[in-house]
Amino acid sequence: MVHAVKSDNxxxxxxxxxxxxxxxxxxxxxxxxxxxxRSRRAAVVRAVGVAFADRGDEAGxxxxxxxxxxxxxxxxxxxxxxxxxxxxxxxxDRGAEGALLxxxxxxxxxxxxxxxxxxxxxxxxRATLDAGADVADAGRLLARAAREEQPGAVATEALLPAxxxxxxxxxxxxxxxLAEELAERLPExxxxxxxxxxVLARADGRLRLADLLRPRVAAAFALVLGEVRARTAAAAVxxxxxxxxxxxxxxxxxxxxxxxxxxxxxxxxxxGDPAFLRGVAEAVRALAPDLLNDPRGAPWSxxxxxxxxxxxxxxxxxxxxxxxxxxxxxxxxxxSHPPLAxxxxxxxxxxDGEVVWDPFCGSGQExxxxxxxxxxxxxxxxxxxxxAIAVARANLEAAGLAGVRSRLMVADFREHAxxxxxxxxxxxxxxTNPPMGRRVPxxxxxxxxxxxxxxxxxxxxxxxxxxxxxxxxxxxADDRLSPAGSTEVDLGGFTCRLERWDRR
Ligand SMILES: C[S@@+](CC[C@H](N)C(=O)[O-])C[C@H]1O[C@@H](n2cnc3c(N)ncnc32)[C@H](O)[C@@H]1O
Numbered sequence: 001m002v003h004a005v006k007s008d009n010x011x012x013x014x015x016x017x018x019x020x021x022x023x024x025x026x027x028x029x030x031x032x033x034x035x036x037x038r039s040r041r042a043a044v045v046r047a048v049g050v051a052f053a054d055r056g057d058e059a060g061x062x063x064x065x066x067x068x069x070x071x072x073x074x075x076x077x078x079x080x081x082x083x084x085x086x087x088x089x090x091x092x093d094r095g096a097e098g099a100l101l102x103x104x105x106x107x108x109x110x111x112x113x114x115x116x117x118x119x120x121x122x123x124x125x126r127a128t129l130d131a132g133a134d135v136a137d138a139g140r141l142l143a144r145a146a147r148e149e150q151p152g153a154v155a156t157e158a159l160l161p162a163x164x165x166x167x168x169x170x171x172x173x174x175x176x177x178l179a180e181e182l183a184e185r186l187p188e189x190x191x192x193x194x195x196x197x198x199v200l201a202r203a204d205g206r207l208r209l210a211d212l213l214r215p216r217v218a219a220a221f222a223l224v225l226g227e228v229r230a231r232t233a234a235a236a237v238x239x240x241x242x243x244x245x246x247x248x249x250x251x252x253x254x255x256x257x258x259x260x261x262x263x264x265x266x267x268x269x270x271x272g273d274p275a276f277l278r279g280v281a282e283a284v285r286a287l288a289p290d291l292l293n294d295p296r297g298a299p300w301s302x303x304x305x306x307x308x309x310x311x312x313x314x315x316x317x318x319x320x321x322x323x324x325x326x327x328x329x330x331x332x333x334x335x336s337h338p339p340l341a342x343x344x345x346x347x348x349x350x351x352d353g354e355v356v357w358d359p360f361c362g363s364g365q366e367x368x369x370x371x372x373x374x375x376x377x378x379x380x381x382x383x384x385x386x387x388a389i390a391v392a393r394a395n396l397e398a399a400g401l402a403g404v405r406s407r408l409m410v411a412d413f414r415e416h417a418x419x420x421x422x423x424x425x426x427x428x429x430x431x432t433n434p435p436m437g438r439r440v441p442x443x444x445x446x447x448x449x450x451x452x453x454x455x456x457x458x459x460x461x462x463x464x465x466x467x468x469x470x471x472x473x474x475x476x477a478d479d480r481l482s483p484a485g486s487t488e489v490d491l492g493g494f495t496c497r498l499e500r501w502d503r504r
Contacts, residue, residue: 008043015047020056023048027067039076049086056090065090069099077108081115088122093144096123101131137278139285143262143294152259154299154317156210161251165192165202165224167314170217170339172197173489173498177343178217185214197490200224209256209317213324216342216369222303222314225249229310233276236311241283243313244302245291252315253291253300262294263315267304271311280304327399330391332362334440336433338369340469340489344431345369347485347500348467353377354428355421359413359455364392366431371401376429379404380421382411416455427459429467436471436496449474453501457481460503470497480504 015026026044033041045068052064068090071083084103087096100120107113120128121135126145128135135141146152166189170178175194182191182201188211189201199218212221225243230236243249244263253261265277281293293302298318305312321328325338336344344366352375358366361381371379379401381392389408396406407421416422434452437445449468453476456466466481469489475481481501488495 008046011041012043012046015043016050018047018051020051020060023051024060024063027064035076039078042076042078042082045071045079045082045086049082049089053089053091061090062092065092065095069095072099072103077112081112084112084115084119088119093123093125094127097125097127100124101127101133104131104133139281139293142285142289143260143292144296146260146262146292147294147297150259151297152257152262152299154209154319155256155258156208156213156317156323158209158252158256160203160207160209160223160256161248162206163203164207164248164252165200166212167222167224168199168201168215168218169197169220169222170199171219171337171343171490171492173487173495174217174339174343175199176487177346178215181215181217181346186211216324216372217339217346219337219339220316222301222316223248223252225313225315227307227310227312233271233273234279237276237279237283240280240304240311240313241287244280244284245287249313249315250288250291256317257299259299260292261290261300262292262298263300263302264295264298264318265293265304266301266316268306271304271306327368327395328363328365329394329398330363332385332388332391334435335363336365336469337491338365340491341365341369341433343489344433344467344469344498345373347498348429348431348465349373350375351428354464355380355426356429356431357416357422357427357459358382358432359416359430359452360432360434361392361408362388362433364395364408366433367392367406368395368399368401370429370431371396371399371404376401376404378421379406380419380427381406381408382413382416382419384410384412386410413455414451416459422459424458425461428461428464430456430460430465431467433469434471436469436491436494438471438494446472446474450477453477453481456501457503462503464503466499466501466503468499470499476501 027048030041030044048064052061068083068087071079074080100116104116107116117135120133121137124141125148129141178199179191188207189203191199191201193200225248228236228239284291301316301318303314303316350373354376355378356370356376357380359382361367361383364381367379367381370376383389389410392408435442442448449472457480482504484500484502486497486499489498
């Protein structure tokens with residue numbers, strides 16, 4: 001095969017669009033070449049690493065890995081270096097680590113040693129640490145080893161330091177509902193301040209982390225470690241690290257994590273300068289070597305939030321799945337954000353013995369959240385989509401709403417007159433998050449919402465309530481429903497009004 005002599009990058013660019021099969025043929029062709037042509041075609045090694053990592057199936061990746069491991073002993077130093085750089089992209093970190101460590105003592109030059117160490121920095125763990133390989137950013141290796149040996153999770157039963165401040169985060173517009181929920185469900189905290197998307201509260205006594213999971217309207221909560229003001233990012237590194245490794249930060253990370261105390265730094269772009277973030281991670285490690293910065297699967301997030309002239313630090317436990325919404329056995333494409341469903345249930349409030357109807361019930365979250373408030377006698381859900389009804393059924397069952405009956409049906413909401421449980425003038429609450437026309441286009445959204453108002457006015461008993469997320473400026477056609485409150489809520493990129501209407 002005659003190849004034009006091209007620079008590495010040109011050749012790489014020409015190769016990178018090829019399929020894995022084509023590149024595998026290039027790899028075999030490279031095997032058959034001798035020097036100097038062999039080194040000139042080294043970009044094939046790079047392209048194989050990138051292409052198989054990107055688009056290779058498991059068998060292809062395994063084949064590419066074996067090939068690259070073999071190339072770590074290639075007569076061409078350039079090919080050895082390229083193979084070392086490509087190996088970490090292809091998974092099987094421990095296998096790659098073993099091969100790279102095996103080659104390290106035999107490296108023929110400083111540049112080969114550097115390539116091996118850099119690759120070990122990406123995949124190395126305990127074996128690299130034990131081998132004493134001089135790898136930059138040893139913190140990453142420690143974190144990786146800890147993740148593999150004792151991945152750890154948030155320990156919800158842990159007691160938190162007394163007097164800690166907790167930032168409850170919510171969708172913008174839900175602050176008042178959240179503050180009211182805190183007063184009811186978490187009387188152990190005092191609300192200090194409210195700002196868009198955030199309610200700041202202080203625990204007067206000692207709380208367990210699990211207590212902070214009682215409020216359901218919060219999207220997340222975080223423990224406040226304080227604020228740092230500095231003129232430059234470099235000047236902020238040490239004070240930030242001191243907060244993380246200080247008495248509150250280290251107590252939380254150590255006591256409220258089972259396994260290794262790992263955290264991931266999260267910062268918006270304006271604070272996300274890699275040198276600053278690396279500096280913080282290294283400074284924390286120097287102060288408290290057991291607190292490990294780890295971007296992958298860490299139980300905690302260290303949130304760096306911009307404030308005027310500085311940064312606010314918050315430690316946020318990461319739950320997956322969120323234990324508050326463990327009833328969710330399944331999902332539908334347009335499912336509500338669970339805390340929004342909880343907020344809608346709270347906006348509706350509870351009346352004992354009432355019938356509740358969600359005409360667009362999807363996976364049934366509004367019904368579950370209303371059921372969890374207590375007092376409902378019957379939950380009725382309808383949806384056009386049979387799969388959604390199956391999911392709603394599973395969710396309602398998993399929610400374990402003792403003593404609450406439910407009736408779920410595949411139906412158009414306009415057919416309510418056919419449903420005995422929805423006899424005109426008998427329903428206590430209609431609560432619903434109707435189609436928004438965003439992901440699934442709706443031909444006549446205004447007509448649909450007008451139809452919802454008409455149906456609610458029909459089925460509701462006097463004094464009954466309609467609570468909906470209203471995506472359009474449409475209200476009831478007559479005065480049977482009167483407005484009883486509304487708030488603009490950010491639904492992630494667009495706003496919509498949460499409205500409550502009361503049946504006269
Ligand atoms: C925004 S989703 C509801 C999501 C639900 N709250 C949840 O959390 O899963 C709207 C639902 O309305 C249903 N739908 C659309 N048009 C309908 C109609 N005319 N009658 C009944 N359901 C309808 C869709 O199938 C969809 O599941």
